[in-house]
Amino acid sequence: MKIIVCIKQVPNTNEVRLNQETGTLMREGVPSIINPDDLAGIEAALLIKDNVGAHVSVMTMGPPQADIALREALAMGCDEAYLISDRAFAGADTWATSSTLAGAAKLLGFDLIITGRQAIDGDTAQVGPQMAEHLRIPVISYAEEINATRDNITVKRQYEDRYQRIQANYPLLITALSELNEPRYMSVGGVVNAYEKEIRTLTYEDLKAYVSQENIGLKGSPTRVKKSFTKQPKGKGELHQVSDDESVSIIIQKLKEHHIL
Amino acid sequence: MDFNLSKRHLLMRDLCTKFAGAEVKPLAAEVDEQERFPHETVEKLARYGLLGIPIPVEYSGAGADNLAYAMAVEEISKVCATTGVIVSAHTSLCAAPVFENGTEAQKEKYLRKLAMGEWLGAFGLTEAGAGTDAAGQQTTAVLDGDNYILNGTKLFITNADAAHVYIIIAMTDKMKGTRGCSAFIVEKDFAGFSVGKKEKKMGIRGSATCELIMRDCIVPKENLLGKEGQGFKIAMQTLDGGRIGIAAQALGVAQGAIDITVNYVKERVQFGKRISQFQNTQFELADMQTTVDAARLLTYRAAFFKDRSEPYANYAAMAKLFASEAASDITRRCLQLHGGYGYTREYAIERMMRDAKITEIYEGTSEVQKMVIASHMKVN
Amino acid sequence: MSQSKDVLVFCEQRDGILQKVSLELLGEGRKLADTLGQNLVALLPGSGVENLCSTLIAHGADEVIHVDHPYLGDYMNEPYTKAMTAVLREGNYEIVLIGATAIGRDLAPRVAARVKTGLTADCTSLEIDGETRQLLMTRPAFGGNILATIICPEHRPQMASIRPGVMLAPVQDNTRKGIIRSFDANLKESDKNVIILETVRAAKKTKDITEAKILISGGRGTGKEGFAVLENVAQLLGGQVSASRAAVDEGFAPKDRQVGQTGKTVRPQLYMACGISGAIQHLAGMEESELIIAVNKNASAPIFDVADVGIVGDMHKILPKLITRLEAIANE
Numbered sequence: 001m002k003i004i005v006c007i008k009q010v011p012n013t014n015e016v017r018l019n020q021e022t023g024t025l026m027r028e029g030v031p032s033i034i035n036p037d038d039l040a041g042i043e044a045a046l047l048i049k050d051n052v053g054a055h056v057s058v059m060t061m062g063p064p065q066a067d068i069a070l071r072e073a074l075a076m077g078c079d080e081a082y083l084i085s086d087r088a089f090a091g092a093d094t095w096a097t098s099s100t101l102a103g104a105a106k107l108l109g110f111d112l113i114i115t116g117r118q119a120i121d122g123d124t125a126q127v128g129p130q131m132a133e134h135l136r137i138p139v140i141s142y143a144e145e146i147n148a149t150r151d152n153i154t155v156k157r158q159y160e161d162r163y164q165r166i167q168a169n170y171p172l173l174i175t176a177l178s179e180l181n182e183p184r185y186m187s188v189g190g191v192v193n194a195y196e197k198e199i200r201t202l203t204y205e206d207l208k209a210y211v212s213q214e215n216i217g218l219k220g221s222p223t224r225v226k227k228s229f230t231k232q233p234k235g236k237g238e239l240h241q242v243s244d245d246e247s248v249s250i251i252i253q254k255l256k257e258h259h260i261l
Numbered sequence: 262m263d264f265n266l267s268k269r270h271l272l273m274r275d276l277c278t279k280f281a282g283a284e285v286k287p288l289a290a291e292v293d294e295q296e297r298f299p300h301e302t303v304e305k306l307a308r309y310g311l312l313g314i315p316i317p318v319e320y321s322g323a324g325a326d327n328l329a330y331a332m333a334v335e336e337i338s339k340v341c342a343t344t345g346v347i348v349s350a351h352t353s354l355c356a357a358p359v360f361e362n363g364t365e366a367q368k369e370k371y372l373r374k375l376a377m378g379e380w381l382g383a384f385g386l387t388e389a390g391a392g393t394d395a396a397g398q399q400t401t402a403v404l405d406g407d408n409y410i411l412n413g414t415k416l417f418i419t420n421a422d423a424a425h426v427y428i429i430i431a432m433t434d435k436m437k438g439t440r441g442c443s444a445f446i447v448e449k450d451f452a453g454f455s456v457g458k459k460e461k462k463m464g465i466r467g468s469a470t471c472e473l474i475m476r477d478c479i480v481p482k483e484n485l486l487g488k489e490g491q492g493f494k495i496a497m498q499t500l501d502g503g504r505i506g507i508a509a510q511a512l513g514v515a516q517g518a519i520d521i522t523v524n525y526v527k528e529r530v531q532f533g534k535r536i537s538q539f540q541n542t543q544f545e546l547a548d549m550q551t552t553v554d555a556a557r558l559l560t561y562r563a564a565f566f567k568d569r570s571e572p573y574a575n576y577a578a579m580a581k582l583f584a585s586e587a588a589s590d591i592t593r594r595c596l597q598l599h600g601g602y603g604y605t606r607e608y609a610i611e612r613m614m615r616d617a618k619i620t621e622i623y624e625g626t627s628e629v630q631k632m633v634i635a636s637h638m639k640v641n
Numbered sequence: 642m643s644q645s646k647d648v649l650v651f652c653e654q655r656d657g658i659l660q661k662v663s664l665e666l667l668g669e670g671r672k673l674a675d676t677l678g679q680n681l682v683a684l685l686p687g688s689g690v691e692n693l694c695s696t697l698i699a700h701g702a703d704e705v706i707h708v709d710h711p712y713l714g715d716y717m718n719e720p721y722t723k724a725m726t727a728v729l730r731e732g733n734y735e736i737v738l739i740g741a742t743a744i745g746r747d748l749a750p751r752v753a754a755r756v757k758t759g760l761t762a763d764c765t766s767l768e769i770d771g772e773t774r775q776l777l778m779t780r781p782a783f784g785g786n787i788l789a790t791i792i793c794p795e796h797r798p799q800m801a802s803i804r805p806g807v808m809l810a811p812v813q814d815n816t817r818k819g820i821i822r823s824f825d826a827n828l829k830e831s832d833k834n835v836i837i838l839e840t841v842r843a844a845k846k847t848k849d850i851t852e853a854k855i856l857i858s859g860g861r862g863t864g865k866e867g868f869a870v871l872e873n874v875a876q877l878l879g880g881q882v883s884a885s886r887a888a889v890d891e892g893f894a895p896k897d898r899q900v901g902q903t904g905k906t907v908r909p910q911l912y913m914a915c916g917i918s919g920a921i922q923h924l925a926g927m928e929e930s931e932l933i934i935a936v937n938k939n940a941s942a943p944i945f946d947v948a949d950v951g952i953v954g955d956m957h958k959i960l961p962k963l964i965t966r967l968e969a970i971a972n973e
Contacts, residue, residue, distance in 0.1 A: 011783075071272055094750065095759065121783055124762035126750035129718070133754035138834040139718055141747040154838065159743040161655070164715070165838040186276040188310030188323035188333070195269045222759030222796040226777065228789040237933070239951040241940060247952045248962045251934060252970075254950050258932050259806050260855065260878060260911050261970060524902070528925045607886070607922070 001054040001150065001170075003045045004105055005078065006115040006131070007038035009062055009069040034069050037116025041176040043183040045114050046077050048148045054112075055079050059104055059202075061089060061097060067199060074194040075186035082108070086203040091218030094122075098130035099220060103211030104202055105135060111170040112153070117142055117177050128175035140166050141175040273329045277336035280309060281344075289341035292467030293612050298423050299467055302344055307378020311337075311348060316356055320368055322376035327502075327564040331509040335560075338513025339520065342616035343467035345513055349506030350419040350468075351375070354624075355382025358428050358499045359446065362487040371426055371446055380425035384503075385415035385447075385473050386496050393629055395430075395496065396439045400475065402431035404482065409433075409445060411478040414457065417623070421471035422456045425449055428499070429473070429480075430492045442492030446484040453478030464615035501574040503624045505567060508560040508580035511588035511620035515553045518588075518613045519546065522595040525608075529600075542598060549591045556584035575637040582630035585620035592617040647732065648674040649682045649798070651725065651739040651748075652697055655716070656842075657690050662740030664700050664810035666803055669767060670738050671701035671811065673776070676769045677735060680704060686724050688714035691821075698819035701811050705821045712828045716744050719834045722751045724826035729756055731824070734798040736776055738767075741802035749802045759793035760800040765807045776801070850898055855880025855911045858900060858927070861887035862916035862938075863956065868893045870960050871915060877967040883907065885923045901926035915956040919944030936960075 011030045034042070045056045058073040060066050061084040070081035084104050092100060105113055113135075118125035125141070132139035144163070145156035155174060157164045186194075204216065214220055240250055255261040266274070284305050292299045306312050314330040316322025330352060338345030356375040359367060374380040391397040400413025411431050418427075427447045434441030447454060457472030487495050523546060526537040536542050559580035566573035592614040596603040603610045621627050635641070650670040652663040667683060674681040683702035685693060687709065694705040706728055712720040725748065729737065739745040741763045753760035761778035765788075768777040776799040778791045793799040850856060857875040859868050859882070871882045884894035886901055900907055902922040912930035917923060919935070919942055927933070928947045935948035936956045945951040952959065 068268075068272070071268070072275070075272060075276065093759065094762075095754065095757070098750075098754065122762075123782060124750075125746045126753075126760060126762055129747055129750040130754040133722075133751045139747070139751065140835065141718075142743055159655075162840055162842045164840045166835050167838055168835040185280050185309050186272065187308075188273065188276065188314050188325050188329065189318065190310075191269060191272045191276055191329075192318075192324045194272065222753075222757070223761060223791050223793050226790045226792045228782075228787050230787050237945070237947070237949045237951055239940070239945055239948075239953065241953040244954060244958050244962055247936070247954050247959050248966055250950065250952065251959075251963055252966055254932065254934060255878070255911070258911065260932075261967075524925075528902070528921050530921070602922075 001048070001052065001111045002109060003048060003054045003056045003112045003114065004108060004110045005038070005041050005045045005056060005058045005073070006101055006113065006127070007042065007058055007060045007069060007073060008035045008116070008119045009033070009060060009066045010035045010119050010121045032065070032068070034072055035116050035119045036178045037118060037176055039116075039183040040178045040180040041114040041116050042073055042076055042078065043181045044143070044146050044174075044176050045112075046184065047181065048112075048146070049077070052148060052150055057082065057108055059084060059101070059108075061085070061092075061100060070199050071194045072186060074197055075190035076184055077187075077190060080197065081199045082202055083199055084202045084207075088204040088213075089217050091221060092216065093221035093223045094124050094126035094130055095222055096216050096218075096220035098127045099134050099211050099215040100207065101127065102131045102134035103207040105131070106210040107202070107207060112148070113137075113171075113173040115173065115175050117175045125175070128173060132173040135171070135173070137171045137173055138168055139173045139175070140168060142177055143174045144177050144179050146174065146180065270329060270332065273325065274332050274336060276309070277311075277333045280305075280311070281337045281340045285337055285344045286340035289343070289609065290606070290612065292341070292343055294606070296461070296466045298469045299344060299347075300423065303347065303378070303381060303423070306344075306348060312351055312378030312381070313356065313376030314352060316360055316372065316376040320360065320376050321373040322356075326568045327505060328561060328568060331505055331560055331564040334506050334509035335513040335516070335557075338510040339517030341467075342510060342514050342613070343465045345510040346419055346465055346468050346507075347381075347423075349503065349510055350384060351382045351424075353503040353506040354384030354419075354499055355424070355426065355428055357502050358384075358444065358486060358495055361498070362444070362491075362495050363446075364483075366483065367446060367486065375426065381420055381423050383418055383420040383424035383427045384499065385418050385427050385429045386500075387416050387418070388414065389416055393626055396493065398430060398432050398442060400429070400431040401435070402433050402443060402445065402480070404433070407482055409480045409482055409485065411445065411447070411453070411475040411480055413475055415473040417460065417470055418473050419468055419470055419623070421473055422459065422469045427473065428486065429475070430496050433489045433492075437490065439493040440490050442496070443489045444486040444492040444495045445480050446486055447475075447478065447480055451478055451480060462619075464612070464617070464619055500624055501577050502567065504577040504581040504630070505560065505563050505573075507620055507624045508556070508563065508577065508584040511581070511584035511617065512553065512556045512560050514613055514617050514620070515549070515556065515584070515588040515591040518592045518595040518610060518617075519549055519553060521609055522546065522598050525599055536598070545594055545598060549594060552587045552591065556580070556587045559583050575634060578625070578630040578633035581620075581625065582627050582634070585617075586627060588617040588620050646677075647680045647682050647734050648677065648736045648738070649684055649729070649732070649734045650702070651737065651745065652683050652685045652693075653740055653742060653744055654685070654687050654690055654693060657687070657693070659693050659696060660740060660742065660805075661810065662742060662745075662803070662805040663697075665805070665808040666738045666740060667697065667700040667702060668811040669803065669808040670736075673736055673767060673769060674703075677774065679735065682706060682732070682734070684708070684725065684728055686710075686713045686721060688712075694821045696813070698817050698821075699813045699815050701817070703819050705819060706824050707821060708824045708826050710826065710828050712833055715837055715840055717833060717835065717837065718747055718751060720828050720832045721748050722755060723828060723832055725752050726755050727826045728824060729798065737798040737800045739800070739802050741804050745802050749800060753800050756798075758796040758798060758800055759791075760802065761791040761793070762802050764801045764803050767801060767803070775799070849905075850881055850883045850900065851905050851907055853881040853883075853907070854909050856883045856900070856907060856909045856930075857881070857913045857915065858883040858885065858917060859888050859893065859915050860885040860917035861891060862918075863888060863893060865893050867916060867957060867960075870957075870964070873964055874913070874960060874967070877964065877971060878911070880909070880911065885917050885920070887920075914944050914948070915960065917944055918942040919947070
């Protein structure tokens, strides 16, 4: 079985802080990590490899610095890694990103693709299902359990108020939730090996048989970012010393203002 | 001269930081409080290759180097010095001497299991009357047919009741003094071998420190490590390597103390200011970090020369001397910055201060390190 | 670009029950349609859910497109994608809104990919640009640290998924009139490309408190029984219970619920501290929460220094009253 895991290198948003004076994001010194849902995707693929045998390729679209995320995946036990990197891919939204990744998947060949549900920097959850569409294969999103055999796969698919057990044949795309598993760490031996392997860079030249120029980069992206801004820093809090009933009313009103109710 | 770590070493550090943060740190207070050996952590260390870091792949090790090993002990000790010394004693004091002095058969039989972490290792040199004066060994080994018969008691043995295999130093010829010492590979199940009383310690309380008792303990003669008479040399070389591990442990404790103190002083408000805003706090931390960086450079230098198979005993002694004294001093000063909270068990700094002290004592006291360094300086 | 015009809202139902977000989107869709001077169309796929059509009209739809098919009973990606795509291709839509639920976030991207248009995920506010008439879709990113406004200039429809709970559902008006139209999406057996073995209605398993959006937290003063009350509040708000170290030490809550320097660092949308004075080690673990409400008897408790809303009072008296009010709201 051939599995492709798609990963994204993201800033650890838990450590992103706002510069209160300029209102800009302080990304400097913020460590980059493999997106948590994607890490669960790697683990899911490696478990299938451990249990039924599989060749696991990992790929990411990003700048050359994303190399480190791929090395980490190799050190966890993935067999090979691809960096999809080209100026032609720059400025891609989820539409163009998914068509580019789909092109790479066609080039590599696969039985199963696993992506994370969503990335913690963008939170869109769109790339997985859109890749599946570009590849014309079924998608099962929000996987919280996966049982794979050589013939088919059963996924426990999470919803807010329920879950489904879904069975599907290959080829197939699954989007993984971080609840899916506890990703293994890199191993010491894995780290030693990770730098002995070659990471192949895929440029548009490599993918052009599989994805057209209109569907990549800025040109292939229907959406544009018009502006981005930071939230206003919150001012000093308020203190109420009122009757219990009034206190409850204040709490209810605040919950409504913040769309919690 | 290049002070950059390779990408591989950076990734190694990343692995160790993640592992230590998620698997070691959550247990640190508990194993200290309960004086409990963290068996579950040892299994995980084994799974990720952390018990065979500098052992070659052909002997089922991870195939990394001593620098990676030092970094691993450092990262683990940042959050738990107990776990740090478990790794260090196992790797430096048991796996390494088998690798460096063992026969192929011994490596097949013991090194593989040690490197995979299937077996945990320990080292028995110290005795009641032979501490810093290690030459005063009382344990004896007498050849009787195909076996050596060992008699004696070893003291203060790290990993003692958790280990499966021990490197034991014993006298095969009392007349020859240190040249009459030999080293043996002893399994815990050998007849006549037992683990004695467990010490109640000030720090590293999760590590099992006990006596080893040998009463007519039968050791097959093929378990002689090296040749008869080489025991003292093997022990001293083993300790040279061990000092890199202990330097790394001390370095980790010191850096870990600074890290939690930096977080603390940014939160704690006194006189209407975060205490990080006081110059005393800033100067204290700047001074301590400089010391820790120096300790790190010394430690990595020692590992670097060991990796190049060049003489490193002097460098290891300097690293261990400097890093251990730094750890004691820095944990004490960090606790002071914590104020009253630091004296409570709610904060890790109290444990770290207790843990730091032993690094100045075991695997050669600071005074022994100075003897080693002075002799390299030919001051005698 | 073809002449597009109307606003379409995907109306999600599960087991024949309309999801609240659908009504919220009708409210928002109504505003957008009125701004553009266009109709609001509600798309309702399902199996045997015709009875819901009138509800959609009563909540602002001018037209309901009802796609009824046995394959649209339990949600499945491909039949739903095919049905929605067919509806979009048949009409001319300027804007399409869909709830950012576990269904919407699976369906919308696939539809957008199929019809080749842009999709903005998880929006929290929508607006029509006065000049360009484009839809300005604003959404949080970087874990809520920044907001980005996204446009889709050259492709139609402009698609957005909207976070549940951020838009206001309109008041039901049963006098409203509208058209109900059945639509045949021409679904085939082969569209069912996966097999649903079972569907089990059950709430999600308990999450780690670091992932909870709402935390109701107690301290030493909360007491064992107080924690049962917190559990009640948390359930009503769809959140979880957390605790200070003191409360954990007293055995009121398990260690994995502890917030603070020696526990976990949390950043929920709502952190409600009840009977927690706010030792520094606790504050370090929660001060970055989006909205902090603190209830404490002591007006000089340090927790009030970080709280957005401080209530000086006895949580043992206030929380039961709060529960009564929340239950009343839930039953509305």
